Amino acid sequence: YEDIVNLGLSYGYQEPKDLSKGTWxxxxxxxxxxxxxxxxxxxxxxxxxxxxxYGSRVDTVRLDSYQLVNVYYNVDLTSRNTLxxxxxNIFSKEYETVRYYFNKGWAAKLGAEIKF
Numbered sequence: 001y002e003d004i005v006n007l008g009l010s011y012g013y014q015e016p017k018d019l020s021k022g023t024w025x026x027x028x029x030x031x032x033x034x035x036x037x038x039x040x041x042x043x044x045x046x047x048x049x050x051x052x053x054y055g056s057r058v059d060t061v062r063l064d065s066y067q068l069v070n071v072y073y074n075v076d077l078t079s080r081n082t083l084x085x086x087x088x089n090i091f092s093k094e095y096e097t098v099r100y101y102f103n104k105g106w107a108a109k110l111g112a113e114i115k116f
Contacts, residue, residue, distance in 0.1 A: 008036040027098055029055035029065070044076040059099040066095035080115040 016028040032055060038048030050070040057063045072086035089106045096102055 003040065005037070005039040008034075008038075010034050024058060026059050027057050027063075029057045031055035038072075045074070047071070047073045061099060063096050063099065066093065068093060068095075082113040083111070084113065085110050 011031070011033040013031055014028065015030065016025040017023065018025055032053060034050060034052045036048055036050045038046055040046050048071065050072070052068045052070065054066055056065045068089045069091055070086060070088045071090055072084060074082055074084045076082050086109050087106055088109070089103070092105045094102055094104050
């Protein structure tokens, strides 16, 4: 089934510090992670679902962690040309990446990838 369904998991841990001052860098989470489930639908078509987690961060105050769900669909036109569509934050979760900079709603993207 490896050619039909794929599961990807990632986890990141960092300690973002200004070593000259010994202080934490602003707006960077200690932990982040993602899970992605994708599959081929028919020859040249694939779709997937992705859950992304960003841990809490410190700006001028502590910013909460948040999770987003994204979906995507790809169509291979040739071995070097792909059309894609994706919707990020399908549940329209409101979150802050930077203090007072609220992200609301979902975002749709359409595009093409051309390999040279």
